[in-house]
Amino acid sequence: MGIDLQLSEEQELIGTTANEFFEKQCPPKLVREYESGSPEFPEALWREMAGLGWLGMPFPERYGGLELAMLDMVPLYVELGRHLVPCPVLDTVALAGSLVYALGSDEQKKTLLPGIARGDSTIASAIMEPDGGYGPEAIQVRATRNGSGFLLNGTKVLVACAHSAGRLVCAARTATGVDEHGISLFLVDPRAPGATIERTPNIAGYPLYAIGFENVSVAEDAVLGEVDAAWPALYGTSMKAAVLQSAMVVGAGERLLAMTTDYAREREQFGKPIGKYQAVQYLCTDIAIHCHQTRLLTLQAAWRIDSGRPFLRESALAKASASRAAGAMTFAAHEVHAGVAFVTDYDLQLYTRRAKHWEYNLGDLRYHLDRACAESGL
């Protein structure tokens, strides 16, 4: 990517292919069908995405993937956002799978990653706890030594698509405290004895669960990476996934902008299209500006990751912008649409509710603004 911050033709092609694919295969009807429903996500669509290579993008060939760069993935995630694709691509591939790839043994990778890439199985990440914090201090599920293995106790929340997941990547404390040291990652069967799984109704209509662990036994080979030392990889992988979450917000924002300007051109009040009123024009430009700034910050962060440069500050700024944009863009879209968008038949509310989930997911505005300071040496 040059300083014009434009994707290459090949990268653009990934986006246009995905856009055309989802336009046909993932209409709003499908999105609605899977709201709070069962099964958790459309398996046929999932398998088709796997067939297109989209579920193995970050993994190398020997684990069934394509080993693509962040800038190759950004256009796909823009389309996942634009079409509200009701599948755990971000959760399974960009977060849980990427944690396995970052920390796992060759054996663990061989066991899990090809299955994800082929579309045969999913894994979920169980990171957040009821405290609602994003930092290392918020990870308080305990993992205590039990013979050669561990016993897990505590609660995880907002775990996406956990019910159908073959494994959870669960962050737990192997040493008490609140700092980065002492955090480990475990591969846990969500159906293991002692694990309870409870669906939590939520604003996005997305399958999110609270998972309780009561003396859940995990074997030694279920540890991902080194005991006590998982935080840096968990943080780094989350910050990369946050860039792809930002790309999804950009895609949703582009659709919101198109919906809102279309409506402003067509809808007439006081004898003229409302898009002629500057108050309405201002709201439309707000969407465009938030969306475009988030796009640029997202592209920069992805480019820095791909080129091996430090990226944590830039990722934090991208997700901070995405989190702010998620709220601001849906607000402006509702202001322009007014009554019609308050009705569930209209598609705007599908975006509004999911944008709220994305605003929080992998760090909210407040968290990432603070990270931007921390990663700037403050």
Add this chain to the structure above:
Amino acid sequence: MVDLCADDTPELRAWRREVRDFLQEALPEPWTFWYDYDENPESWERYLAFWRKVGKKRWTALTWPAEYYGLGRPAIEKWILEEEFVNHDVPTYPVIGMHVSGYLLRHGTHEQRLKHLKGIADATVLWGEGYSEPGAGSDLAGLTTKAHRDGDEWVINGQKTLGTAAHFCQWMSVLARTDPDAPRHAGISCFLVPLDAPGVEMLPLDNMADGRQNMTYFDDVRVPADSLLGDENQAWTQIWFGMGGDRLDNAGPSLGPHSMRIVPLLNRVIRYCTRTSRGGRRLADDPVVRQQLGELMMGVEAIRLQACEMHGIAQSGRPSRFGEASMHMHQAVFKEFWPHLAQVCMEIVGPMAQIQGGRWAQLNGDIEHYFRASFGNHAGGTSQLKRMVLATRGLDLPR
């Protein structure tokens, strides 16, 4: 400042070092000076001396063709030069000479280029702006200054206002109506006018940030026929829209872009927060201040990337997302951001920020000065105007 991929080759890295070395020699200590907000003659002298040093190296004309005093270097080198100038808080090139050089390179005749570009490159001839009028601000096409042809001359009559620092300038780029019967936008031409011509009179308009705008009166001012820049009646598209809405090219924009002043300013406030304590705690450790700084970093970074994008698009020639309105979006954003940045910085520094100078002033009183200066963000058109252009030209909303 974080570059994108400007430094991908050893040659470009060497170029960046060369620029840095020059600045370290030419600017021995940090130096904040904004020509539009300062009337101190000594500061001006130092400022012009600096730019003449830059001009002597022809870095003012880095990308211009060699036949017009330029070095013919690629645009990416200018980008790197500008990044370094911004990082060193270098005061921007005086007034609008860089814009005029762009007009000349795009629309001027060979003779006009030979006549005017050298003075701009040397920073020995300064150019002021003759666009706004008392009745024509954002709606510039409502301008009433007139020019009519009389033999081999044009005769200009009218009044221009808000000519920033024009009293330091020797020449002015003046927009005037040359066809009163044409539709508003179609009857405007641009003239290159020496400010010592008989009939030009200038009166001061002091601005609230210690600078001087000017009212300039034209009373039967006669200039030769070849003072017309570009085509007759085409100035709206060739000159004015070229300043705000047109694609940038190797000829523009100004060195040390105005919009990027925010980068060194925020860096100074960040440094201030690391060494200033309040209530026994460093400002940089105050969670509220951290939120404010993070938010400002996000704003500055987004604006910087928009500038990268505009510059990159000018090089690559690829279409931008919002077409010709992309530049207007960029401008709307930074015009709104300046006063916001100023306000939040005042909040962070706190009540001591009111003090303008002397031993109790914080950050040399520069934040207070920036706060006043930030209301000069209308220059070149208000943010509302820029948003209107974005809405109607970029988003296809009805006019």
